Amino acid sequence: MSVDAATTVIPYIPALIFGGLTIAAAGIAGWVYTTRLRIKNGYPLDGAWGQSIYPKTDQEAAERVKLLNQENAQLRSELASLKNRLANVEKIIVDDTHKLSNEIESLRVQPVN
Numbered sequence: 498m499s500v501d502a503a504t505t506v507i508p509y510i511p512a513l514i515f516g517g518l519t520i521a522a523a524g525i526a527g528w529v530y531t532t533r534l535r536i537k538n539g540y541p542l543d544g545a546w547g548q549s550i551y552p553k554t555d556q557e558a559a560e561r562v563k564l565l566n567q568e569n570a571q572l573r574s575e576l577a578s579l580k581n582r583l584a585n586v587e588k589i590i591v592d593d594t595h596k597l598s599n600e601i602e603s604l605r606v607q608p609v610n
Contacts, residue, residue: 535542542550 532542544550
């Protein structure tokens with residue numbers, strides 16, 4: 498390397514080191530944040546070669562699926578109950594408005610004395 502090349506590169510070495518460290522820190526922070534989101538939302542964690550770290554055994558995974566199925570069944574029954582209640586409310590609303598319009602029409606038809 499010539500003297501001119503050394504004098505032009507040397508002043509930028511601190512900036513290059515700082516840039517490299519910044520990129521490395523951003524990569525590590527992104528990895529930590531991604532892992533945090535996976536843990537928070539219940540996704541399985543992976544090792545360096547893609548093997549599953551959590552849940553550690555198939556028994557844990559089966560238990561987790563069982564709990565999720567129970568919760569799903571409970572939510573489905575609650576949804577069915579709410580649908581039935583909504584249907585009853587719709588019947589009440591429709592019947593009352595129909596009844597009201599029939600009463601108004603019956604008053605129009607009656608002769609005035």
